[in-house]
Amino acid sequence: MVFHFANDFFQAGAHIVALDGTRRQRPDQKSLAETISAVHERSSALVMADCGSLDDALAAAEAGADLIGTTLAGYTGERNKTEGPDLELIEQIAAANLGLPLIAEGRIHTPAQARAAMDAGAFAVVVETAITHPASITGWFDAALRG
Numbered sequence: 001m002v003f004h005f006a007n008d009f010f011q012a013g014a015h016i017v018a019l020d021g022t023r024r025q026r027p028d029q030k031s032l033a034e035t036i037s038a039v040h041e042r043s044s045a046l047v048m049a050d051c052g053s054l055d056d057a058l059a060a061a062e063a064g065a066d067l068i069g070t071t072l073a074g075y076t077g078e079r080n081k082t083e084g085p086d087l088e089l090i091e092q093i094a095a096a097n098l099g100l101p102l103i104a105e106g107r108i109h110t111p112a113q114a115r116a117a118m119d120a121g122a123f124a125v126v127v128e129t130a131i132t133h134p135a136s137i138t139g140w141f142d143a144a145l146r147g
């Protein structure tokens, strides 16, 4: 099932597909390694493993991921949900020298946070809400101005 979603994105033109790269049980009961293999066998897409911890990242690298993302840091119960990006986790994964590009993703809402993520060892950053979601951005200004 997860493979089919990934394949849809590949067919639509994506060069990289990101999927749940945690150690949690998957909806289709397939292992991460099986899912990554299926994508690799049937497409030329690279697989980014969305991880929530260092242990996830280590397991995802072992499972054959092409890129590691910190996307799920703070959402799986293994890490606190930090105010901005989880810089400590970025540093931990970078220090593990997995030989894979490390993509910092999640709660990067300012240029300074993007810079900090790169300085912590990321290869690149993903910024979503801060450039795509005006209602959230408006809410940040509203909260700040209300004190």
Ligand SMILES: CC(=O)N[C@H](C=O)[C@@H](O)[C@H](O)[C@H](O)COP(=O)(O)O
Binding pocket: 071, 072, 075, 105, 106, 107, 108, 109, 126, 127, 128, 129, 130
């Ligand atoms: C936890 C989860 O499923 N995050 C999703 C990832 O696919 C998206 O909702 C996030 O917007 C994305 O990770 C980027 O983060 P931010 O929107 O904070 O820049």
